Amino acid sequence: MxxxxxxxxxxxxxxxxxxxxxxxxxxxxxxxxxxxxxxxxxxxxxxxxxxxxxxxxxxxxxxxxxxxxxxxxxxxxxxxxxxxxxIIQRKGAPLALFTNAGFEDVIELARLRMPDMYSLFCSRPDPLISRDMIFGIPARMRADGSESQAPDMAAVKSAVAAAKANGAQGIIVAFLHAWRNAAQEASVKAAIAGLAPDFFVFTSAEVWPVIREYERSSTAILNGYVHPRVxxxxxxxxxxxxxxxxxxxxxxxxxxxxxxxxxxxxxxxxxxxxxxxxxxxxxxxxxxxxxxxxxxxxxxxxxxxxxxxxxxx
CATH class of the missing domain: 3.30.420.40 (ATPase, nucleotide binding domain)
Known part of the structure; x- marks a missing residue:
């Protein structure tokens, strides 16, 4: 047109x-x-x-x-x-991250690389999502894309309530091996939409469907962080x-x-x-x-x- x-x-x-x-x-x-x-x-x-x-x-x-x-x-x-x-001015949206139970530190650990590996005073920037806004959901997808454990929807409901209580505006869903099979992320996103339709939700597979959890998760977080303003x-x-x-x-x-x-x-x-x-x-x-x-x-x-x-x- x-x-x-x-x-x-x-x-x-x-x-x-x-x-x-x-x-x-x-x-x-x-x-x-x-x-x-x-x-x-x-x-x-x-x-x-x-x-x-x-x-x-x-x-x-x-x-x-x-x-x-x-x-x-x-x-x-x-x-x-x-x-x-x-991002530079840290004026993005307050977010919550839903990841696999046991992998709540994926953003903090990153690749364990420091900007200057020889400096005793070197530090990395603070993550865009604080640790208290990261929620582990019992769920597991195998590396070949087959499901080992379905997402615990009771845990999803509890995490949504906690995210809302803590002031989140949006939720990022980033599960293991979602680049191979995005079904678990999609099902959790659908559940969040039903529980909290006022939240915006991005999954790691829809934003950056590539191998390696940290890169995929951090890219999805960046997308959500700037989303309302952009x-x-x-x-x-x-x-x-x-x-x-x-x-x-x-x-x-x-x-x-x-x-x-x-x-x-x-x-x-x-x-x-x-x-x-x-x-x-x-x-x-x-x-x-x-x-x-x-x-x-x-x-x-x-x-x-x-x-x-x-x-x-």
């Missing part, structure tokens, strides 16, 4: 392609009118408590200064640091663009430099943690190629973090 609307906009004269990068301090706009090749750009201060609030301000300024017409926007690509800033942000973004008459649906840059739509971004939040960073690296790679350079080090300094990237070949 949006592709047809965007085509109609181009047919009516202008063909604007807009790129917006929202950081913790500034929103950067770059608009290309494809028919004439004219490029317009500007920078607007952001509101940290409501990232993206100044989106309308930027679009209005582009219209006033550069003749930009939002209704003739055929492409809107967006990079954001909302996800990664939420989902609310993307919903507001879509509403603001609709209100301004922008026909093109927003596309979001992923951490790998690819693109996804807003609906996917609300579910797979972890895929856009490095959205803004990746946009800069992809742009720097293109520029390096034009300059004939195949070994480049980039530095992107924002209001919250500084990002380095090494581009070779």
């Amino acid at each position: 949006d592709g047809g609307i965007a085509t109609d906009a181009a047919r009516n004269g202008a063909d604007w392609k807009v790129g917006v990068d929202i950081g913790g301090t500034f929103i950067d706009f770059c608009a290309l009118e494809a028919n004439s090749g004219r490029v317009a750009s500007l920078k607007v201060l952001t509101t940290p408590e409501d990232p993206g609030a100044e989106l309308m301000t930027g679009l209005t300024l582009l219209a006033e200064r550069e003749g930009f017409d939002p209704t003739h926007t055929t492409r809107f690509v967006h990079g954001t640091t909302v996800g990664i800033n939420t 989902s609310g942000y993307l919903t507001a973004l879509e509403e603001r663009l609709n209100g301004r008459g922008v026909p093109a649906r927003p596309m979001l840059t992923k951490s790998n430099g690819g693109l996804m739509n807003a609906a996917e971004g609300k579910r797979a939040c972890v895929n856009m943690l490095l959205s803004g960073t990746a946009s800069g690296v992809i742009g720097a790679s293109w520029l390096a190629r034009q300059a004939g350079e195949d070994k480049v080090l980039t530095l992107d300094i924002g209001g919250t973090s500084a990002d380095f990237a090494l581009i070779i070949g």
Whole structure:
């Protein structure tokens, strides 16, 4: 539907392609009118408590200064640091983790690696989920995907009540060998939905279905930790663009430099943690190629973090 609307906009004269990068301090706009090749750009201060609030301000300024017409926007690509800033600033959702009984320390143990193995004063960051919000559920899936012990639904009910009492907003379900067979995680998720429909729930298999419990569990936790803030942000973004008459649906840059739509971004939040960073690296790679350079080090300094990237070949 949006592709047809965007085509109609181009047919009516202008063909604007807009790129917006929202950081913790500034929103950067770059608009290309494809028919004439004219490029317009500007920078607007952001509101940290409501990232993206100044989106309308930027679009209005582009219209006033550069003749930009939002209704003739055929492409809107967006990079954001909302996800990664939420983690850096520890402003994510309070979560509970449901894992196998006996494996409640998987997040704390991690891979037993320290940032500096030779320092006696070295420490790792605190886990995003505290130990008192991790609940062991009697259940076991074998490594081949066959079930050894079905999930104890009485324990699930008790854990949901405790998570709610402790202030959790969402629950992450991460069981052994779920990458091979996700049935136990799915059944517990369904039970949680019936017991506490106000909770959002992510399972490790639906977020990152790979072998190794720590990596799969921690990735699912990151996805849940930023979910409310990212989902609310993307919903507001879509509403603001609709209100301004922008026909093109927003596309979001992923951490790998690819693109996804807003609906996917609300579910797979972890895929856009490095959205803004990746946009800069992809742009720097293109520029390096034009300059004939195949070994480049980039530095992107924002209001919250500084990002380095090494581009070779």
